[in-house]
Amino acid sequence: MKFSIHQKDLQRLLTVAGDGVPKKTTLPILSNYLIEARPAGVRIAATDLEISISTSAETAVETPGQVAVNAKRLQEVVRELAKDEVHVQVDAGKFKMKCARSAFELYPMPVDDFPTLAQERATFSARLPAKTFQALVDLTCYAVSTDETRPALGGVLIQITDKEIRFIATDGHRMSKAHASGKFPVEKGEPREAIIPPKALIPVAAWATESDHEVEMELSSAAATFKVGATTLTSRLLQGPFPPYESVIPKDNKKQLIVGREALLSSIRRVAKLSDSVSHQIRFSVRKDRLHLSVSTADIGAAKDDLEAAYGEDDLEIGYNAVYLQDILKSLDSDKVLFTLNSPVSAGVVTAVESKRDATALCLIMPLRLQD
Amino acid sequence: MATTPALRAGRIRVLPSDIVAQIAAGEVIERPVSVLKELLENALDSGCTRCDVRLAADPAAFLEVTDDGCGMSMQDLPLALTRHATSKMPEAGLFAVTTLGFRGEALPSIAHVARLTIESRATGSDSAVRASARGDQVRLEEIAHAPGTTVRVEGIFDDLPPRKKFLRSPRSEVKAAVRLVTAYALARPDVAMSLEVEGRYVLRLARATSMAERVGEIFEVQAEDGFVKLEGGTPPLRLTGFLGRPERHRSSRDDQYFFVNGRWIQSGLLSQSMRQGYRSLLPPDRHPAAVIMMELPTDVVDVNFHPSKKEVRFANDGWIWNELRRAVEGSLGAALGHVAHASGPEIADAASGAASSHPGGFAPRPGQVTEWPELYRTAESLPMELREKFLAPAGSDGEEDGAAERPTGPQIGVWQLHKTYLLAPIKQGLLVVDQHAAHERVLYEQALRRLRGKLETGQTMLFPLVMDLDAEEFETLLLLMPHLERLGFSFERLSGRSVAIRSIPAGVKRWEDGMALRKLLQEGRRFASESDREGIAEKVARSYACHSAIKAGDSLGPEEMQALIDQLFATSMPHGDVHGRPTLIRLGLEDFERLFGRRRGQPLL
Ligand SMILES: Nc1ncnc2c1ncn2[C@@H]1O[C@H](COP(=O)(O)OP(=O)(O)OP(=O)(O)O)[C@@H](O)[C@H]1O
Ligand SMILES: [Mg+2]
Numbered sequence: 012m013k014f015s016i017h018q019k020d021l022q023r024l025l026t027v028a029g030d031g032v033p034k035k036t037t038l039p040i041l042s043n044y045l046i047e048a049r050p051a052g053v054r055i056a057a058t059d060l061e062i063s064i065s066t067s068a069e070t071a072v073e074t075p076g077q078v079a080v081n082a083k084r085l086q087e088v089v090r091e092l093a094k095d096e097v098h099v100q101v102d103a104g105k106f107k108m109k110c111a112r113s114a115f116e117l118y119p120m121p122v123d124d125f126p127t128l129a130q131e132r133a134t135f136s137a138r139l140p141a142k143t144f145q146a147l148v149d150l151t152c153y154a155v156s157t158d159e160t161r162p163a164l165g166g167v168l169i170q171i172t173d174k175e176i177r178f179i180a181t182d183g184h185r186m187s188k189a190h191a192s193g194k195f196p197v198e199k200g201e202p203r204e205a206i207i208p209p210k211a212l213i214p215v216a217a218w219a220t221e222s223d224h225e226v227e228m229e230l231s232s233a234a235a236t237f238k239v240g241a242t243t244l245t246s247r248l249l250q251g252p253f254p255p256y257e258s259v260i261p262k263d264n265k266k267q268l269i270v271g272r273e274a275l276l277s278s279i280r281r282v283a284k285l286s287d288s289v290s291h292q293i294r295f296s297v298r299k300d301r302l303h304l305s306v307s308t309a310d311i312g313a314a315k316d317d318l319e320a321a322y323g324e325d326d327l328e329i330g331y332n333a334v335y336l337q338d339i340l341k342s343l344d345s346d347k348v349l350f351t352l353n354s355p356v357s358a359g360v361v362t363a364v365e366s367k368r369d370a371t372a373l374c375l376i377m378p379l380r381l382q383d
Numbered sequence: 384m385a386t387t388p389a390l391r392a393g394r395i396r397v398l399p400s401d402i403v404a405q406i407a408a409g410e411v412i413e414r415p416v417s418v419l420k421e422l423l424e425n426a427l428d429s430g431c432t433r434c435d436v437r438l439a440a441d442p443a444a445f446l447e448v449t450d451d452g453c454g455m456s457m458q459d460l461p462l463a464l465t466r467h468a469t470s471k472m473p474e475a476g477l478f479a480v481t482t483l484g485f486r487g488e489a490l491p492s493i494a495h496v497a498r499l500t501i502e503s504r505a506t507g508s509d510s511a512v513r514a515s516a517r518g519d520q521v522r523l524e525e526i527a528h529a530p531g532t533t534v535r536v537e538g539i540f541d542d543l544p545p546r547k548k549f550l551r552s553p554r555s556e557v558k559a560a561v562r563l564v565t566a567y568a569l570a571r572p573d574v575a576m577s578l579e580v581e582g583r584y585v586l587r588l589a590r591a592t593s594m595a596e597r598v599g600e601i602f603e604v605q606a607e608d609g610f611v612k613l614e615g616g617t618p619p620l621r622l623t624g625f626l627g628r629p630e631r632h633r634s635s636r637d638d639q640y641f642f643v644n645g646r647w648i649q650s651g652l653l654s655q656s657m658r659q660g661y662r663s664l665l666p667p668d669r670h671p672a673a674v675i676m677m678e679l680p681t682d683v684v685d686v687n688f689h690p691s692k693k694e695v696r697f698a699n700d701g702w703i704w705n706e707l708r709r710a711v712e713g714s715l716g717a718a719l720g721h722v723a724h725a726s727g728p729e730i731a732d733a734a735s736g737a738a739s740s741h742p743g744g745f746a747p748r749p750g751q752v753t754e755w756p757e758l759y760r761t762a763e764s765l766p767m768e769l770r771e772k773f774l775a776p777a778g779s780d781g782e783e784d785g786a787a788e789r790p791t792g793p794q795i796g797v798w799q800l801h802k803t804y805l806l807a808p809i810k811q812g813l814l815v816v817d818q819h820a821a822h823e824r825v826l827y828e829q830a831l832r833r834l835r836g837k838l839e840t841g842q843t844m845l846f847p848l849v850m851d852l853d854a855e856e857f858e859t860l861l862l863l864m865p866h867l868e869r870l871g872f873s874f875e876r877l878s879g880r881s882v883a884i885r886s887i888p889a890g891v892k893r894w895e896d897g898m899a900l901r902k903l904l905q906e907g908r909r910f911a912s913e914s915d916r917e918g919i920a921e922k923v924a925r926s927y928a929c930h931s932a933i934k935a936g937d938s939l940g941p942e943e944m945q946a947l948i949d950q951l952f953a954t955s956m957p958h959g960d961v962h963g964r965p966t967l968i969r970l971g972l973e974d975f976e977r978l979f980g981r982r983r984g985q986p987l988l
Contacts, residue, residue: 035938160896183845183895254846288946289829290840290889330840332889356843356885379889380841380873 012076012101014048018092018110020068024055025086027242030214031057031064032082040124043079046099048072057082058126062211066242079120080106088115133229133236134200137171141219141239143191144226146370147178148216150189152209153338154374156182166206166249168256169228169235171196178370179256180209184377185335186256187342191370205235206253211246218242260375261358264351268297269321269364272348275302276340278316282306283333285314291334292379297327297352306333329355330379339374355381394470395455395462398487403467405477411492414550415443415539416559418497421489422534423567426450428471428482431531432590433575436564440581441553443539446560451531454505457523460514463501464521466491478682483646485686494518496546497539503532561585565601566640566647569674572597598625598674602638611718613675615710620679620703622710626657627672629664629715629959638672643684645676648695653677656704660711663827663925663961675707712955719958797944803935805944812971816948818939819932820960825950826891827928827961834869834920841871841886848884848897849877856904857882862911863904866923872900891931899930925961 025044033041036059045056054067078101089097093111100107106117139147148167156164161183168179177190196203218239219226227238236245279293286293286306296303302320307313329352340348345363352359361374412418419442426434429452439445455463462468469487473479493499494516504511511528514521540547550556557580564578564586572591577584591597595606602609609631616622627638641653653675661671685696697703798806805816833839852860857880860867864874871888887894894900903926910922933939939947951957951966960966 156895158892158895160893160898181845184842186845259845287840287890289891290842292840292889332842358845375845377843377845380843380871380886 012046012048012078013073013099014053014070015073015096015098016053016068016070018089018094018097020070021097022089024053024066024068025082025089027066027214027218028055028057028064029082029086031059031062031244033059040079040120040126042082043120043125044082044085045077045079045122045125047077048075048099050075056125060126060247061208062244062246064214064242064244068241076101077122078106079122079125080117081120084117088117131231131233133198133231135171135196135203136198136227136229137176137195138197139176139191139195139226139228140369141216141223141225143176143193143369145216145220146368147176147189147191148209148212150342150368150370150372151178151180151187152213153342154180154182154185154187155209158182163206163249163251163253166208167212168204168206168253170204172203179253181254181256181375183254184332185339186259186375187339187372188256188260188375189370189372203230205230206249206251207235207246208249211235211237211244215239215244259358260373261351261353261360264353264357264360266297266324266327266352267322268302268350268352269347270302270318270350272340272343272345272363274318275348276337278304278318279333279336279340282314282316283337285312286333287311290379291332292330293333293336294381295327295329295331297322297324297329299323299326327352327355328381329359330381331359331376332379335376339376342372342374344368395459395468395487396470396472397462397465398467398469398472402472402476411486411488412496412539414559415446415556416563418493418536418539419446419448419560420563421484421493422446422448422536423563424483425489425534426452426532427567427571427574428484429453429532431574435577435579436560437579438557438560438581440557442556442560443547443550443553445535445537447533447535449531449533451529454508454530454532455501455503455512456505456508457510457512457525459505460501460503460512460523461521464490464494464499464514464516478685480681480686481644490516493536494521496543497541498537500535500537501532502526502528502534504528504530506530562637563647566642568601569594569597569640570642570645570647570676594623594674594676595625602672609672610674611715613673613710613714615713616677616706619683620677620706622675622677622707624675625673626661626675626711626714629661629671629719629963630965632665632669632671632963634669636670639670640674642674642676643686643695644678644681646686646695650695652697652700652704653707656707657711660708661715662712662921662956663824664715664956664959664963666963669963677703677707716955719956796941797948799939799944801935802938805939805948807948809969812969812974814948814967814969816951816967817960817965818937818944818947819935820964820966821947821951821957822932823928824954824956824960824966825928825947826931827924828954830870830924830927831921833871834866834924836869839869839871840889841873842889843873843886844884847875848895850882850884850897850901852880852882852901852904854880855908856880856901859904859907859911863907863919863923866920870923870927888931892933893931902930903927928961 028044032044036042041059043057047054047056050072052067052069052072054065056063056065058064088108092113095111098109101119104119106119108115108117151167155167158164164182166180168177170177170179173194173196175190175192176195177188179188180186215226215237218224222240224240229236229238234245234247236243282304283291283293283306285308287308292306292308294305294307296305297320300320300322302318302322304316304318305314339361343361343363343366345366347364349362349364350359351362355378358375358377361376363371411421419436419438423434423436426448429450431450431452433451435449437445437447459470465487467487469485471480471482471485472487473481477485490499490501495518499516500513501516502511502513511526513524513526513528516522540550560580561578564576568574568576568586568588572594575590576586576588578586588597588600591600598610599606604610606625610625610627613622613624613626627633636654639654639657641648641650657673657675658665658670665671683698685698799818800806803818805818805821807814807816860874860882867874871886872884873886875883875885877883884897884900903923906926907923910919913919958966
């Protein structure tokens with residue numbers, strides 16, 4: 012194997028594929044990049060067995076071949092190289108790299124150990140603009156569960172119809188349902204939905220946004236594949252069932268409260284400094300055109316804040332997890348947000364008032380039962 | 384330590400009848416060992432500096448107590464054998480009694496059931512006298528005797544065959560005698576004591592200069608190794624003594640000794656409140672060794688409650704209970720939390736319910752724990768004996784100490800070992816924490832606080848969890864419902880035994896899928912129907928903590944690890960989990976040096 016590539020390009024490839032290298036693993040081969048030189052260019056791949064990333068660049072390849080080298084070391088070395096042409100070669104079982112006047116040798120691992128994720132024929136594909144994909148990811152990934160007792164909640168449910176695409180995430184305490192309208196499908200078939208872990212979605216969104224490339228998405232029964240330019244990420248699907256999210260969206264929340272998003276967010280940040288470190292409880296006292304926020308935590312202290320709001324219904328006292336609220340407010344981008352509420356023990360709905368994003372979300376948050 | 388009453392000979396008077404009427408009536412001598420108890424108490428009341436006990440293999444056949452106390456004169460001796468004649472009743476009456484005896488009833492009662500011989504020489508007298516009594520007859524003769532008194536009792540119950548029939552075996556009498564003498568030896572380290580059974584010494588104790596010395600001798604350990612010093616009590620109550628280290632637990636309560644104003648007493652109350660103080664540091668059905676001295680004004684404790692004086696009554700049981708429990712908790716927490724730390728911060732009794740008695744709001748919690756690195760940062764936190772053996776004399780160490788004044792913990796970071804243990808570098812060594820045990824301790828105390836306090840915050844659920852319970856689970860749920868609701872659960876009965884869980888404790892994982900709840904209910908079957916509310920709460924807390932705690936195999940982020948260690952050190956008992964196993968161990972640099980052969984010494988591990 013022999014090829015040369017500019018340091019800048021090599022570093023970019025390594026960074027992109029680097030998201031697929033597991034931080035900790037018991038399988039030594041997974042700490043490696045698989046580097047493949049083909050006549051048309053080089054491809055660099057990495058996998059943690061749940062997702063696999065492969066990215067390529069056109070470059071001058073003298074001799075094709077494959078090699079597996081330690082990802083962390085290679086990345087570190089390449090980062091420090093001169094901004095110049097890098098000459099890579101596998102010779103006498105060693106991975107050799109020359110750039111300007113520096114030379115490196117790394118001892119590779121057997122290429123055959125490198126796992127290949129089974130490729131299944133895609134049954135369905137869709138194409139999304141970068142901005143749409145990014146918006147959908149931002150609006151939902153925060154709500155994904157980290158509790159391993161319910162693995163299906165550890166991913167985002169993606170559903171695609173002829174008219175729209177939906178991302179839904181929930182941890183059982185809050186939920187976000189985001190959607191974007193448009194004609195996304197390119198090839199029709201089943202299935203049209205899948206549960207995908209955020210660690211697959213987040214890098215894809217980042218690549219798309221950076222390069223302003225479209226995201227091409229393909230679904231098969233076991234995996235989802237996302238293509239952004241010359242980079243492909245394949246993710247295993249999480250097993251369902253996903254809970255019946257439509258049925259928990261309240262229909263009879265009549266009490267509407269409108270507040271400035273930034274003002275509310277910073278007020279919550281202030282007040283929550285004194286909230287309980289486990290429950291993060293904060294109290295909403297909704298009054299005519301006012302929203303009072305308060306916290307009272309045994310052994311710590313108490314805090315109050317007060318905001319202007321638009322509200323004309325009966326007074327209402329509701330407890331919320333301050334962290335959950337902040338997550339929601341940060342994900343939205345509008346000047347104002349609308350809370351539609353019902354009772355201190357039922358789901359509240361939060362939406363942006365006039366969103367500027369390419370996708371809109373309906374956020375549900377379950378209250379904390381207040382102690383009195 | 385009990386005060387040594389300076390009795391003077393020649394003061395025995397017959398009690399006036401109104402006082403006699405107040406004295407608890409009943410049987411003074413129940414069994415042979417009761418005789419020994421009376422004689423021992425008399426000896427200790429006499430102001431002696433030594434006291435020797437001799438028994439036959441069957442104590443009912445022969446027992447003898449010799450002291451070097453004030454003795455009795457020729458005139459007093461016959462009075463001593465008269466009912467209700469005593470030299471000990473204070474002017475102020477029964478509630479001012481500070482001696483062990485006060486009724487003037489022991490010797491005549493003994494004479495009534497056995498052959499009694501008293502030989503005594505009063506302080507300052509040249510001559511001694513012997514009184515031989517049997518029933519009401521007394522024979523006096525002049526003899527030679529060292530200053531002090533020897534009392535010999537033979538043939539207990541020989542003339543009362545019906546009583547003799549119901550005696551326990553001689554062996555159990557000997558066993559009780561050993562415990563009795565041990566108890567009084569603990570109460571009075573200032574008195575040299577011995578116990579001889581059938582010519583062989585069972586106990587032989589020289590005068591001790593401190594309680595610790597005596598405790599060490601009796602339990603055959605260095606007091607600091609086997610025990611934690613008890614210190615506490617809100618005035619006028621003073622609590623001192625020694626608490627067996629939790630890991631040295633026993634199968635019975637035989638090694639527990641309670642004293643009230645120097646009097647050895649049996650008390651289920653004290654034993655239980657002490658056990659509560661240990662709380663979950665002990666495995667179920669195991670008991671600590673303990674020597675507990677309570678001193679309190681004589682007017683708030685009634686010693687004249689039981690005819691054989693082995694029980695006392697407190698004016699306020701609840702107060703004593705709380706005081707003892709709190710003192711035990713506090714002393715254990717303070718001592719074990721920072722092994723040999725010289726002047727560590729006081730550890731708050733976070734889980735003792737203090738939180739719930741708090742008005743809440745802005746009130747600070749007194750003695751709230753400081754940063755954990757503080758607890759662990761000085762060289763004093765090394766086991767003391769290691770320090771003495773291996774550390775260079777103070778001074779050469781001082782410089783290094785000053786340089787390393789900054790807390791070492793958080794900056795250096797915490798590592799997770801095999802997703803099971805947390806390793807935290809501390810000054811002078813390494814702290815190893817069992818993540819599950821530690822989290823369990825944290826959650827347990829949290830849960831207990833919640834169970835004793837007001838309703839806790841519950842996170843309502845978007846998708847209520849529906850569980851179909853079997854008959855037993857359902858029954859248990861009904862019984863435990865009030866406790867579970869305090870923790871933040873809320874339930875809704877759907878139909879039959881199908882239940883929807885509407886909310887779960889806020890901020891705690893693992894309750895999402897109902898598995899843990901089902902396990903809790905299964906465990907709850909065993910205790911749900913008990914009548915002791917506090918006991919149930921404790922068990923619910925234990926079970927809850929066990930099922931919510933992170934497990935071995937869970938990986939933790941750096942903040943999570945740090946938070947866990949911080950929380951652990953904020954508990955009242957950071958060193959032990961709820962099953963009595965350790966949550967953490969500390970390896971000193973010395974230990975490493977020894978392991979690496981850089982230093983010679985006994986291997987510690
Ligand atoms: N070993 C002793 N040394 C000196 N005096 C003694 C001794 N034993 C008994 N006496 C005297 O004999 C008296 C009677 O003893 P006895 O044990 O019968 O009654 P008590 O100790 O006064 O009260 P109690 O019945 O509660 O024990 C005591 O008050 C004490 O003066
Ligand atoms: Mg007496």
